């Protein structure tokens with residue numbers, strides 16, 4: 001059995017294979033057609049197709065040999081701007097083979113560059129515009145200095161919708177001949193929320209167990225508690241059975257290896273689905289916020305989450321008492 005990452009195997013080669021990001025794809029296709037590309041900034045959350053779109057653009061522009069006209073660098077590389085400069089200089093020296101006079105440099109994690117490095121980058125971009133077009137990739141375009149932003153065409157990537165993610169995941173499952181239940185598809189969306197890379201990786205991890213993919217297998221492989229288990233734990237606490245609720249908590253942390261920080265986010269989500277008065281939700285949400293903060297600060301997960309369950313038990317006792 002050959003091991004291949006499905007996220008790579010199913011990475012689109014050409015712009016017309018991209019899932020959604022429709023406006024972006026249209027604009028990029030028009031660049032490819034005109035055989036001209038401005039400097040670009042691709043901004044947006046992880047796993048939504050930024051790197052993929054840049055590669056597809058190069059593919060559609062140069063054809064099969066696009067790799068020769070393309071360079072991918074990581075801006076947070078410790079050698080930073082010097083590598084960029086050296087690469088661009090080499091680009092400038094060696095003429096492109098085809099009719100397109102410029103090459104493309106993809107600069108990933110551009111938002112991690114220091115202000116000084118960005119200033120240097122800006123000068124390099126200006127100087128070599130004729131021979132090199134930049135595609136800067138960032139999670140937050142706000143971290144890129146104004147002078148660079150104003151020289152680039154901006155593209156904003158967004159998380160894929162539930163429907164789009166599902167269609168793509170089902171397509172891959174079918175190709176790979178894995179048995180994916182509807183409940184499994186929903187669970188993948190629940191944990192990945194439109195981050196397609198994560199969704200594909202979760203699908204592959206769940207498939208490797210070699211049985212039909214259900215919500216149980218999905219939550220187990222991604223190390224998340226099953227929402228139904230979280231809900232059950234909260235209900236038990238609210239029914240006044242703190243000891244049992246705490247047992248469930250320990251089980252999730254120890255047996256399934258769920259991280260406290262993930263669990264508190266799930267609790268937060270479930271909280272708003274509970275059948276309790278609005279002002280109680282507000283109260284409890286505040287406590288969840290405190291716990292979340294303490295966990296970030298490095299407090300003990302089990303102690304903090306137990307404390308939350310205690311408060312939950314306490315408040316529902318009060319609620320019932322009137």
Ligand SMILES: Nc1ncnc2c1ncn2[C@@H]1O[C@H](COP(=O)(O)OP(=O)(O)OP(=O)(O)O)[C@@H](O)[C@H]1O
Pocket residue numbers: 006007008010011012017018019020021044045046047048049050051052053196197198200
């Ligand atoms: N819009 C999309 N259409 C098709 N496949 C996608 C899309 N977005 C992501 N993917 C899949 O997810 C994988 C990762 O996507 P990509 O590397 O483009 O993400 P990214 O936006 O660059 O994320 P990061 O910010 O983490 O670098 C791809 O290999 C591909 O399989």
Ligand SMILES: [Mg+2]
Pocket residue numbers: 050051052108137
């Ligand atoms: Mg990327």
